[in-house]
Amino acid sequence: MNKSNIRLVSSLSPSALNPDGLSPIKNDEIEIGKISEVQSLPIDWLWKDVLAFKKMTLVAGEPGVGKSQLLLYIASIISNGLNFKHDNKRCKEGKVLLISGEDTPEDTIKPRLLALGANVDNIHYVKG
Numbered sequence: 001m002n003k004s005n006i007r008l009v010s011s012l013s014p015s016a017l018n019p020d021g022l023s024p025i026k027n028d029e030i031e032i033g034k035i036s037e038v039q040s041l042p043i044d045w046l047w048k049d050v051l052a053f054k055k056m057t058l059v060a061g062e063p064g065v066g067k068s069q070l071l072l073y074i075a076s077i078i079s080n081g082l083n084f085k086h087d088n089k090r091c092k093e094g095k096v097l098l099i100s101g102e103d104t105p106e107d108t109i110k111p112r113l114l115a116l117g118a119n120v121d122n123i124h125y126v127k128g
Contacts, residue, residue: 043055046078046084046091047074047077047084047087047091048084048086048087048089050084050087051074051084059071068100068102068103068108068112069112071098072109072112072113072116072118073116075096075098075113075118075123076113076116076117076118076119077091078091078093078094078096078122079093079094079095079096079113079118079119079120079121079122079123080093080117080118080119080122081093081094093119093122094122095122095123095124096122096123096124097124097125097126098123098124098125098126099125099126100125100126105125109125
């Protein structure tokens with residue numbers, strides 16, 4: 001790989017590149033390494049093949065398809081330390097932090113959590 005390839009991929013200034021154009025480079029903004037040097041690790045699943053620990057998950061879809069309901073279901077399972085559907089492994093009981101830009105806790109979130117049997121003592125939300 002030459003410097004121009006690295007510059008194209010990383011958008012770094014030429015002064016940030018190592019002279020050989022191959023070795024990992026590091027500055028205050030970005031660090032680049034070779035994928036061949038990465039050690040593969042197994043994924044730690046919260047809900048097998050659906051939701052992993054330490055990974056960002058994006059739930060997207062049209063209005064009214066149940067995104068909020070799905071996330072409250074997940075919160076309910078975690079708050080009680082129960083099994084997810086189609087997974088025989090019980091998850092560890094844990095705390096959940098909800099951030100909602102649409103639903104309010106008083107008329108939507110708490111009633112839905114109670115209907116799901118959530119342990120509401122383990123569920124918190126960002127106010128405001």
